[in-house]
Amino acid sequence: MSLLVCENLSKSFLGVQALAEVSLAVEEGESLGIIRPNGSGKSTLFNIIAGELRADSGRVSLAGAQVTNRPSHRIAAMGVARTFQNLRLFSGLSAVENVMGGGHMRAPSGVARQLLRLPGVSRAERNSREEALALLHEVGLGAHYDRFPHQLSYGQTKRLELARALNIRPRVLLLDEPTAGMNDAQATEILELVRRIKEKLQLTLLVIEHNVPVLARFADRLLALDAGRTITHGSPANVVRDRRVIEAYLGTGAA
Amino acid sequence: MRLAELAKRAAPACSLAGLAALPLVLTGHFWPHILTITMIYAMLALGQNVITGWCGLLTLGQAAFLGLGAYCSALLVMRFAAPWPLAFLGAGAFAGGAGALLAIPCLRVKSDFLSLVTIAFNQLFFVVANNWMDVTRGPMGLPRVPAAEIFGIEMRSQDSQFWLVLALAALTFLGVSRLTSGPIGRAWSMIRDDETAARALGVHVTGYKVLAFSVGCFVCGLAGSLYAHCLRFVSPDMFKLEESLIMMQMAILGGLASIPGSALGAFLMIMIPEALRSSQPWLITLRPGIGGAILVALMIWRPNGLLGATAEAAGPLAQWRKSLAHLLGPHSSAAAGAK
Numbered sequence: 001m002s003l004l005v006c007e008n009l010s011k012s013f014l015g016v017q018a019l020a021e022v023s024l025a026v027e028e029g030e031s032l033g034i035i036r037p038n039g040s041g042k043s044t045l046f047n048i049i050a051g052e053l054r055a056d057s058g059r060v061s062l063a064g065a066q067v068t069n070r071p072s073h074r075i076a077a078m079g080v081a082r083t084f085q086n087l088r089l090f091s092g093l094s095a096v097e098n099v100m101g102g103g104h105m106r107a108p109s110g111v112a113r114q115l116l117r118l119p120g121v122s123r124a125e126r127n128s129r130e131e132a133l134a135l136l137h138e139v140g141l142g143a144h145y146d147r148f149p150h151q152l153s154y155g156q157t158k159r160l161e162l163a164r165a166l167n168i169r170p171r172v173l174l175l176d177e178p179t180a181g182m183n184d185a186q187a188t189e190i191l192e193l194v195r196r197i198k199e200k201l202q203l204t205l206l207v208i209e210h211n212v213p214v215l216a217r218f219a220d221r222l223l224a225l226d227a228g229r230t231i232t233h234g235s236p237a238n239v240v241r242d243r244r245v246i247e248a249y250l251g252t253g254a255a
Numbered sequence: 256m257r258l259a260e261l262a263k264r265a266a267p268a269c270s271l272a273g274l275a276a277l278p279l280v281l282t283g284h285f286w287p288h289i290l291t292i293t294m295i296y297a298m299l300a301l302g303q304n305v306i307t308g309w310c311g312l313l314t315l316g317q318a319a320f321l322g323l324g325a326y327c328s329a330l331l332v333m334r335f336a337a338p339w340p341l342a343f344l345g346a347g348a349f350a351g352g353a354g355a356l357l358a359i360p361c362l363r364v365k366s367d368f369l370s371l372v373t374i375a376f377n378q379l380f381f382v383v384a385n386n387w388m389d390v391t392r393g394p395m396g397l398p399r400v401p402a403a404e405i406f407g408i409e410m411r412s413q414d415s416q417f418w419l420v421l422a423l424a425a426l427t428f429l430g431v432s433r434l435t436s437g438p439i440g441r442a443w444s445m446i447r448d449d450e451t452a453a454r455a456l457g458v459h460v461t462g463y464k465v466l467a468f469s470v471g472c473f474v475c476g477l478a479g480s481l482y483a484h485c486l487r488f489v490s491p492d493m494f495k496l497e498e499s500l501i502m503m504q505m506a507i508l509g510g511l512a513s514i515p516g517s518a519l520g521a522f523l524m525i526m527i528p529e530a531l532r533s534s535q536p537w538l539i540t541l542r543p544g545i546g547g548a549i550l551v552a553l554m555i556w557r558p559n560g561l562l563g564a565t566a567e568a569a570g571p572l573a574q575w576r577k578s579l580a581h582l583l584g585p586h587s588s589a590a591a592g593a594k
Contacts, residue, residue: 052454071454073455076454077457082455092512100441101453107438107441109438109439125438164456168456
């Protein structure tokens, strides 16, 4: 059974159809790349899966359970983590605190327990810090744990956001343009990192990308959208050679 | 490095001990009274800071919760002969509960509008307190509020009031610092910095906002009880919008999301003008204006206050700060103009 299934998702904003009857299914442990030539509303799909936006119609299910239009924090609790296209780091928190934020759902949050500093509380906080440090180390930011997001380079903030998402210990990870603004070498490097982590943690991945050649080398399968509709899906080699995909990127007559 | 760490840890205990010894040096009525009032305002700044500094919610109606606490405590003792410690906690619980109740509908509106709704609540409280003669005696206020009494000891003298308020304020500061330094405070900061990201990490945003409101208002209610039983008088015009503005100004000036900043804010905004009241009366009169001017300057050079996170540590806090500047600038000058 597929881990994440979307059926006929549609969403429009003031008459602009961002998604039209989009369906997809991702198997456990698979990485699905989503390409879309003309930009608009790509993140809409992720926003709907993650519960940040309500779909006009269609269904989302996770491991067989209906999760359509559930609140975002519930979906996170079911093991769906995401990174954002335009980074959404916590600017007032240091790198390690940002990652600790990803462990929020495992932290003891009872007011009385915190007020009385019951024995488990300090230990839980120490553990949470150590886990966060280990994740920072994993993404290559071990030395920068006490920096604030604005003190990190663009590439480092991307890695920080990845570490934070990993700290919710997800089953499904949604990556929204993880290599945006990077050259091919950097993009390959970050996707290598993602691949390594994916193997280690047995993650299921959905990746939105503009950089088709890089994604084609990375993903198990590609799904191409155009104007909110699925135009084709299948193995990367077939999708990038598909006439409709080429036309969508380069215009009619290019193929 | 080791020494700096040690100094940081010892600082709260040392300052507490230093404060406790002050009445032995500064004898008489004047200084202990001013210090007492300053500590009560430090609690108010702290309550405001939980809501605004940590959770990022611009509430401008905290004087109403100070009033709820003050009236609740005074009435419990005067009408129902409740022991003062019970009235003290009751005042906190009442204000905290009211805060949570207000927060639930209020959180449906965003940033600037939240400020407007809380200002309206402040006005509403004033109107009710001013007109509900049977309970509050309206503008005549509640005179002869009994002094606080613990274990049969009546805290009548200025010195005893000072030590009582010091002990309770210290406990409150300890409690709030424990909440804010752990997962709860982190969740609040996450909401302040980016609600969408916080939600995506499993934070129940509305729940934590309501919690911030109730904790902030609880602290405010406790301060209200101390206020009533130290000043020995409660009347509606002690809880006007101007007081709410002072609380917001103290929190921002001292340092947003900073525990010592809350105390510093009260020291600068209350202690200094009060101490100079007789020699420099214009300081009190112009306080809202001066406070407003200082805030405008802070927005430019130190947007998170004197002890808050440094300016560059808060790049994208900018939008939130903008609405803050936008809101407080005009209001503060309006309050100064009305004087």
